[in-house]
Amino acid sequence: MLWFDHRDLRPHPNDEWYTWGRDRVGEVRDLEYSPERVIGTVESFVVRLTCRDGRLAGDCSCGWEQLRNFCEHCVAVGLAALAREPAEESLAAEPLAEEPADVPAYLGNADRATLVDLLTGLADTDPAVHQLLSLRAAGGAAPNADDLQELVDTLVRARNVEIDDIPTLTRSVDQILHTLRVVAIDHPQLVRPLYQQALRSLATSCAPDDYRVASVVNAAMSRVAEALVKVCRAAPPDPAELAQWLVDLQLDAAAGDLAVTDFADALGDTGLARYQALLEQQLVEDADPGDYEAAARADDRREKIFELRETFLAKITGDVDDLITLYTQDTSTNYRRHVKIGKDLRAAGRLDDAIRWLIFSRSEATRRQLGLTEPFGLTDLLADIYTQTGRHQEAARARWAAFEQNPTDTTYFALLRAAEPLDAVDYAKNRAMTFLHTRATARAKHADPLVTILTAIGDVDQAWAAAHEFRCSDNVQFLVARRRASKHPEDAIPFYEREVEAKIDRKQQGAYSSAARLLTVLKYLHHRAGTDFDTYLAHVKARHRRKSAFMEALAKTGL
Known part of the structure; x- marks a missing residue:
């Protein structure tokens, strides 16, 4: 028995991920079971379903899973596992060790009818096989270029992607890769420029300063770049043209982790030499000092050129x-x-x-x-x-x-x-x-290093004496007071109380929570010192009663 059911795969009634995953159950391959996990693949994504703290958890190699969401691929593998659930005893059984089959020999000896049945069955369950066989059945003619261009253009329209747009972006990349990968088997020359267009579109799709979106887009770019490299092996491009395209992409777009090392084989010696020459020819004109935005853009471009040249020399020429x-x-x-x-x-x-x-x-x-x-x-x-x-x-x-x-x-x-x-x-x-x-002794706050180092080496008494003899910052005074609190709580209490007020004065939610935690420590210190904490706490509450967020933070700690 599996540890999850359909309800775990659909936590929300209107969950679109569930709907998308349900439509992709037929694409699940390489399904494996064990008492602790289920593994399967959807398209090129590897999915692992596990039980964490009694709940279903999914890990997928697609970009969306980087944001800790249960993606459509996880749903598809989960539904496929439930549909094909093995008997309980087979889950616990050790996998049988089998000699790898000689597939080419088997296919070579199979009769025509067996091969037709085999391929027809595969086409019924695998869209990629179906599409490839359909192209071959049409005489190997190239698919409609306009249709392929329209497919890639879905990424051109995906500008300034926000976090809510990631599911749509991921599905678009899936569909593009799925289609182009099949077409590339017989027509690599046709799909190579489409891969290049897809990369440029992805490189310009990120919303500014959103690392979550950037991580997903970078993952998608890595997948497209990997497919492009494979196509370049089948249909080698002009090395100089590829070098020009790569330099333009890296300099004019947010190319993320796309590096010259990814394309070293496709570029060859001629392309690599051209790539290096193009970088060395890049000049950045100085911007008007009064135009801060233009100056910043010029500085960014100089830094990007430097980093690209650095990578080339470090990774390519050595x-x-x-x-x-x-x-x-x-x-x-x-x-x-x-x-x-x-x-x-x-x-x-x-x-x-x-x-x-x-x-x-x-x-x-x-x-x-x-x-x-x-x-x-x-x-x-x-x-x-x-x-x-x-x-x-x-x-x-x-x-x-x-x-x-x-x-x-x-x-x-x-x-x-x-x-x-x-x-x-x-x-x-x-x-x-x-x-x-x-x-x-020279000037104020120059005692901070002395007190800090004495505290670090464990000489708390000397640090305490130095903090009182010399002038040091409030932060350092509180540092040594925290260490002294274990043996002399009465000495540390005033410094904790001062820190509480400093936190409250910041008037921020996080600071209120920190103040509340410090008050729980103060309660313990007052108890050890035999002093009155309740009266002190009542005064704190009275002074700050109008700060509702602080009062809520106190309530959460039980004070």
């Missing part, structure tokens, strides 16, 4: 020197590219070159140009290379410079790790604490 030359052409505003150069040199085994480059990148002039205080990624990589090459003193000096410029618990612990090979951990600790105490 030439480290060319990649570094590219990076050095534009590092003035992006220190991450400085880090990337160092990583590429290190990966190529050019450790001395990597060290020289990273030292340059960490120089005062370079950091001033980049507007950075401490590019920790640079220091982290430089110290790692120093350690890798046994230059432990240089590694420790680099770590100290990073800590001195940006004293945090992260740079502190990195400093101690660098001191270990030199047997200088105690020295590093003492030097760091002296530096932090000196810094804390």
